[in-house]
Amino acid sequence: MQTQGRVNRLRTENRQFKRVESFYWRYQKYQPVLTFFAGFLWDSFTLTRIDRLRDNLILALYLILVLSFVILSNLQAKGLLAKNPRLLKYADYYPAGMQFFLGSLFSAYVVFYFQSASFSKNLLFVGLLVSMMVAVEVFKRRLGNLYLQLAMCQLVSHSFFAFLFPILLGRMGYDLFLWAGLFSGLLVILIWAFFFQAGVITRDKELYLGIGLVLLMFSGLAGLYRANLIPPVPLSLKHAGIYHSWEIKGDQYKLGFEPAPWYQFWRESDRPFHYAPGDQMVAFFALYAPIGLVEEVSTRWFWYDTIQAQWVFIEQRKVTIIGGRPSGWRNVHQKTKTEPGQWRVELVARENRLIGEVNFEVKLVNQPVSPLAYHLH
Structure with missing residues (x-):
């Protein structure tokens, strides 16, 4: 059987x-x-x-x-x-x-x-x-x-x-x-x-x-x-944006921006940026790097000169990062003086390896934006 x-x-x-x-x-x-x-x-x-x-x-x-x-x-x-x-x-x-x-x-x-x-x-x-x-x-x-x-x-x-x-x-x-x-x-x-x-x-x-x-x-x-045509792996840009204000709340960054119209419900940064006397432009980046990786990154500001029809380098700041934070290494770079027009903020690694950038337009206004909406990161 x-x-x-x-x-x-x-x-x-x-x-x-x-x-x-x-x-x-x-x-x-x-x-x-x-x-x-x-x-x-x-x-x-x-x-x-x-x-x-x-x-x-x-x-x-x-x-x-x-x-x-x-x-x-x-x-x-x-x-x-x-x-x-x-x-x-x-x-x-x-x-x-x-x-x-x-x-x-x-x-x-x-x-x-x-x-x-x-x-x-x-x-x-x-x-x-x-x-x-x-x-x-x-x-x-x-x-x-x-x-x-x-x-x-x-x-x-x-x-x-x-x-x-x-x-x-x-x-x-x-x-x-x-x-x-x-x-x-x-x-x-x-x-x-x-x-x-x-x-x-x-x-x-x-x-x-x-x-x-x-x-x-x-x-x-x-x-x-x-030629900088291959992405800078293993770095990964988690978030980038331009804001009116920032402060640290516990383990998070509280980022203030002009509320978007209802039909732009996805927008959580200032584009365009309405600049009033006394305002500051805050560039925020969250960058993921693997555990143990050490890299020097720079934040570069550019303004487009319409007369010369070219981008003009304004300033940069370098910092050294150590990878490992799951939601990314976070950094802010702020400017208090600006000009109206098109702006670009780049985040680059060594050897001029472009990680990411934020493009936005600055428009001058008389009164500061109020109230602000806030985004936690």
Whole structure:
């Protein structure tokens, strides 16, 4: 009776497996869209903070799986898994696995890099990540191109090391970004060498072309960094605004601003800024930095000269921050003298790395704004 029960149970499990397999192949054409949303939703629930150990371990696992699936997919495409039936058994799922984890990495990077991006200057790199995320899902067939696969591997590994190294070492800098590029480039070159030795590629020209692509991507990303077009991860701007007043209430900043019209219910700062004699302009920033990271940041004020048609630097103040506060390091910089017109306040890290900015217009009035609304941060 026990033997018969086991046989029946095995038959039931086999039928269930065949149903799942049949369901997969029946709806395989929808797999790219489902993979896209599955990866994005998975990241939304599993990734929380850029310096959290669990999150970085998850991303490291994603990276290892992407590289593994790229290697296995190409070995299978050349018939090099024939002698390993255990790996060959799951060969049909390697491309889907590669696509899923590439999409997961790109979606995670979009979240992390977007949090560090300024809307005026370095959203280009975030746009590149978004494009790659969409391309992974839409152009599935093109992912069979070995050069494209390894170019994406280099991009995701460089992006990962670019924020991991500052977290581990407690500082930021161009040298760490270059080290991230060297690590990722060497990793991809080793894969190219393995493919050449294993017979995935057979001509010297293919190997040299692959290495040349690695060097080209390394140079391109380094150039984007120097041009301030890559967000300053792992720093993340939590809040920025211009206010009429500020004071510390316990562990919070109480920020005063002119009440917004009812149809601008989301506004919690002064834009435009109505300036009366005796007023002060208060720039407030809340900046998140990982635990242990030490960085020098500057607040810079600019005024737009309409006669010369250019931004004029007014003043700046430098401070050193130590990361670790969950809601961000907070700082105010106030001015008591001003001119009417367009103003911009920038928050920058060392090497002139733009973290964020506030643009607003100053309008002169005779009477101070009263009463003020207040925002706690």
